[in-house]
Amino acid sequence: MNGTSHTQGALSLFVTGTDTEIGKTFVSSALLRGFVREGLQAAAMKPIAAGAFELNGVLHNEDADQLDAASNVLLPPAIRTPYLLKEPAAPHIAAALEHVTFDLAHIVECHAQAVQRANIVVVEGVGGFRVPLTATQDTADLAIALNLPVVLVVGMRLGCISHALLTAEAIAARGLTLAGWVANRIDPDMTFPDENIASIREHLAHAYDAPLLGIVPHLSPASPDLAAQRLDINQLLQTLRHAQR
Numbered sequence: 546m547n548g549t550s551h552t553q554g555a556l557s558l559f560v561t562g563t564d565t566e567i568g569k570t571f572v573s574s575a576l577l578r579g580f581v582r583e584g585l586q587a588a589a590m591k592p593i594a595a596g597a598f599e600l601n602g603v604l605h606n607e608d609a610d611q612l613d614a615a616s617n618v619l620l621p622p623a624i625r626t627p628y629l630l631k632e633p634a635a636p637h638i639a640a641a642l643e644h645v646t647f648d649l650a651h652i653v654e655c656h657a658q659a660v661q662r663a664n665i666v667v668v669e670g671v672g673g674f675r676v677p678l679t680a681t682q683d684t685a686d687l688a689i690a691l692n693l694p695v696v697l698v699v700g701m702r703l704g705c706i707s708h709a710l711l712t713a714e715a716i717a718a719r720g721l722t723l724a725g726w727v728a729n730r731i732d733p734d735m736t737f738p739d740e741n742i743a744s745i746r747e748h749l750a751h752a753y754d755a756p757l758l759g760i761v762p763h764l765s766p767a768s769p770d771l772a773a774q775r776l777d778i779n780q781l782l783q784t785l786r787h788a789q790r
Contacts, residue, residue, distance in 0.1 A: 557665065595671070694784065
């Protein structure tokens with residue numbers, strides 16, 4: 546299952562995280578800026594977003610807007626975010642409140658349209674890798690339905706080693722390729738960050754041949770352009786092209 550569901554020539558990847566609020570959107574934006582810097586037409590999808598606000602009569606989501614700002618190809622909102630929910634809650638809770646049922650096939654169809662409009666599409670998941678979407682499906686099922694290589698964002702804080710290894714194990718157990726991981730320094734006061742990164746790096750390289758794509762420092766204010774400079778975009782592109790064959 547290491548193939549991809551997109552049009553030949555167009556690349557795509559699925560970005561997941563060790564938890565919520567660990568900088569998944571920020572790293573996705575940095576990846577997009579990196580791809581743009583490499584001369585690619587880059588677009589973003591945030592298939593499910595919970596927490597929307599109205600601006601000039603149009604529903605917006607902060608994460609989706611950030612992804613758009615980092616892209617140089619803007620997808621129609623209905624393709625970029627097929628499911629935009631108002632309540633800032635876990636997706637299955639927000640969906641139940643708004644009487645919405647997630648249809649993974651619809652998201653796959655939107656993705657098929659997205660890859661026809663760009664050279665590369667970054668698909669950002671929601672929360673961690675196994676956030677429930679329905680009574681029987683979770684975000685992992687969405688990654689399987691899209692059948693894309695996965696980039697794991699590890700929020701560097703106490704407990705991150707176990708979170709990283711558990712998530713990588715869950716990705717591999719579903720037959721998906723872990724294309725690499727990004728260490729995101731979300732806690733500037735974390736003790737022994739380098740040792741933690743080295744430990745995760747060793748484990749993920751040994752077990753899954755998944756490289757560390759970069760270490761993103763704690764940036765204030767957050768700058769996707771600066772973060773992109775810390776990422777090995779070319780190595781990731783090589784992996785994605787190999788996975789597409």
